[in-house]
Amino acid sequence: MQRPTGAQRHGSSASGTIDAGVIDQIKQRVDIVEIVGRHVQLKKGGPDFKGLCPFHGEKTASFLVSPQRQTYHCFGCGVHGDALQFLMEMEGLSFRETVEELAQAAGIAIPQPDPSATAAKRPKADSRAAMYEAMDVAARFYSSELSHALTALHDHPVSEGFAAQSARYVRDTRRLSDATIERFRIGLAPPGWDSLKSVAWPAQTYLPGTKDAEQTLVAVDLIRPREEDGVKSASTATAGMSKGQKIQPLGFARTTLPAHPLGVPTAPAKSYYDTFRSRLIFPVRNTAGHVVAFGGRRMTDDKNSAKYLNSAETAIFHKGEVLYGLFEAREAIRKEKQALVVEGYMDVVMLAQNGVANAVAAMGTAMGESQLQTLLRFTESVVFVFDGDAAGQAAARKSAEKILPLIRTAHDIRILTLPDGKDPDEFVQEFGREAFAAKVREATALSFFLRDQLLNECGGNKTPEQRAKFQQCFQGLLALMSDATLSREYWKMFQSAVNGVGSVSYAGAGFGFRNGATRVPATGESSIIGRLREAAKLAPDVALQVRSAIIDLLDEEAPVEQELQMELSSLSESGATPTAANDSTEYLFARDALLAHAVLIEQYRKEQVREELKTQRAKGEISTFEYIRELREIT
Structure with missing residues (x-):
């Protein structure tokens, strides 16, 4: 999935917003070959230029610069972008600093930032x-x-x-x-x-x-x-002082x-x-x-x-813009397609020493907007790792709320709290890399983490008072979100939690309605698609609400999915009467399945790819190495 452009991610900041038209004008005037050529030795090959990728170690040139499209792309590590993106990553500049430098070179005037802003002036x-x-x-x-x-x-x-x-x-x-x-x-x-x-x-x-x-x-x-x-040296600072006299920091002010x-x-x-x-x-x-x-x-x-x-x-x-260890970890982050955010310098260092090289630290503060935006230039999957003690839990909650306004539908943000009050440094040294990796795989989605935190703070959802408090709290969280689609999905999840089904998990092809609910027999059709069809019959009112979203994800040429599409399309407001009681376990699980349709259909697509790979391997069309590599890509 293509990431937002630099302008979309960084166009607004405390230092003022730069008009998109000005940014486009700058991009048209700059030459990406000249920009990249400052850092990479490029050789012309056809209409494009090639060189060794500056973002990961390689011996064969796989870094391509296109003067026609004014973009770069590395076929080795997957990094890509335009002149703005390249300059930001190579020279460590903020978005506005990059635009200002390119605008000056191109002779284009850009609006000055708010004079009341406190941002430090960039040196020459x-x-x-x-x-x-x-x-x-x-x-x-x-x-x-x-x-x-x-x-x-x-x-x-x-x-x-x-x-x-x-x-x-x-x-x-x-x-x-x-x-x-x-x-x-x-x-x-x-x-x-x-x-x-x-x-x-x-x-x-x-x-x-x-x-x-x-x-x-x-x-x-x-x-x-x-x-x-002040004094000139430590020795003169203490000279003549009595044994019981309180020693100040050698006469130096806390400046x-x-x-x-x-x-x-x-x-x-x-x-x-x-x-x-x-x-x-x-x-x-x-x-x-x-x-x-x-x-x-x-x-x-x-x-x-x-x-x-x-x-x-x-x-x-600027502390809020820099991540400790990102320079050292960026190649591993791209390779793993995931970044870990830990709390301390030593956590980053010891994880790397033990083979976990994709960790960074947020400079002793909760993750800030600029830091998260910088990290999301390298990956869309971020796991925040916190100590398992009370302080770690508090830090996890604080960070979760702080990043909520910044996340988008494409982002996969997760929270991991380690057991027994251990920090990542202690955990990886005691239990090893594989045990730590297993914990990372168990990290909780940000949405579920916030839901469970709210339920815990409200004492549960059994009484009307608890549910009212829970609704008040989650409405406050929804107000922080800027992605309308994601906010709507959060709302659905929170509503499910109010009714006591928030802890339901749908993992892999084993999904099914629980507690005696109707099951779809194993037939030629996908169990997931079949269960979504059954869910639509049990809870047609919910199916009507999410009908368009489900249909958008279906393959019109697949017979099984065509049947689900036809059944959803035939739903009407007058006929959307549940076949099960609204408060029954059967109805609630069916509703939760429909609300989780995106996750389930994604799992279904992965199953299709796995089956296709198995067939290709059986026919000898791909090697065992290629089969394993492709499986890892979809895991």
């Missing part, structure tokens, strides 16, 4: 390049610190001190492999307050008009200004970056201190692979400092 290309370079240099510094600590511990196993303790935590407690450390560029920030001063900052890290990297480091929150009367387009102070501070000290470092990369922020886990027993510290928002880092 040379300033942005300096900031990216500074972050990369810092990441290499932190990486070398951890590498030296691990080497020293290997050579001197009984050594003590901060570096040795940190290395033991990485090697023994967390059991991080060298490959994992390298993949995620994990590093170590030493305990000094000005360790970054020892780094040789190249000229590429200097902001335009500056003579060193100082203001760049401030702009990307690598260093922070001290109080005007935030000044309000400046680049986050740079308007007047130079007297001195600065390193933002990250005594912490295990997790570099955060955007979809283009640039390090834009750091997360740091405390490696000391200092209870006065936060266990985790993240970079402040800067001109190149």
Whole structure:
């Protein structure tokens, strides 16, 4: 199914809406071959251009760029899009930033965003390049610190001190492999307050008009200004203090970056201190692979400092737009056709080390609009994984409501809460990859998760008061939804739950009416189509409501489905009288089957494909390898 265009997904934001006509005008003027050619070496082949896909590793060119259609497509990983989409993914820009850059190159004026908006001003290309370079240099510094600590511990196993303790935590407690450390560029920030001063900052890290990297480091929150009367070092800060005297953070104020387009102070501070000290470092990369922020886990027993510290928002880092691990996971996400969203850095890292490479984290916050939109560029199937404790359940509910306005009919959003209060890191290490994968397969659809949560909060649906409260709550959720078709299906599900049939599950070809209801004998027709026909007879009033939706999914050339279509078409308002009592189990299950028609017919289509594959395999038309591969595609 084709995904929405970049304009459809990102055209509206806090920074203002860009007119679709302007976007179309920009697309007509830009040359996708030139845009892609900045990042990929292209060779002409017929009317199109070919190159190695920049989104997954390959040795044979399968990445096609069409100047006629102004699109790109990779036959290896399936990624596709236009010039806007390519620039967003390769350079990690927001939709508006991409449009502005292309508009400037094309000489097209676009409406300015609302002047009252608080979004940070995007720096010019040379300033942005300096900031990216500074972050990369810092990441290499932190990486070398951890590498030296691990080497020293290997050579001197009984050594003590901060570096040795940190290395033991990485090697023994967390059991991080060298490959994992390298993949995620994990590093170590030493305990000094000005360790970054020892780094040789190249000229590429200097902001335009500056003579060193100082203001760049401030702009990307690598260093922070001290109080005007702050001390120069940790040793002078504690000098002369009595043993019982309360020690402040060495005289440094808890400052935030000044309000400046680049986050740079308007007047130079007297001195600065390193933002990250005594912490295990997790570099955060955007979809283009640039390090834009750091997360740091405390490696000391200092209870006065936060266990985790993240970079402040800067001109190149907006927390609500970046997902930790997405750059590393994007190829696996496309391959698996699914993304997992977990809560912490270490969850992402340890899942990847144990073979689950399609996980990302939402930077310590509930999933935001921009983050979900970014993720849905890679896949339409997203599973949110939460700890099984009370906090995890609360986070699951909060995230579910937050993403509800963003989902569309094509999206498959699921919720997984792990058992026994375990987080993904603990679970995969204790039970292994296959057990974790099995749990993912059991993840609950977002709709069912919300239904069950509401029923639990309302105490059930047995009394009129409980049902009234339930209806009030689910009406509030429906008001959040923007997809009319999906909202209607949610309404049907909630209404079924009010009447006590919300927990019915229809799994695979084994579907049937329960509790003694009429069953359709196994004949030449599909059991699913046959049961839908029987359901329409038992609950014709419901069949009349969903008739058009069912008919749209039927194959007019299939005799069995023709019969169902004819029976549905013959229904009329006057004749839509149920053959079973409205409150009977028989009627309720028939109604629920009709409301679940889309799921059932999809299952029926999969059965048809399986049977066709079996026939082709039996005739020798496809190999066993092709048979297994095709089966996996429809699973």
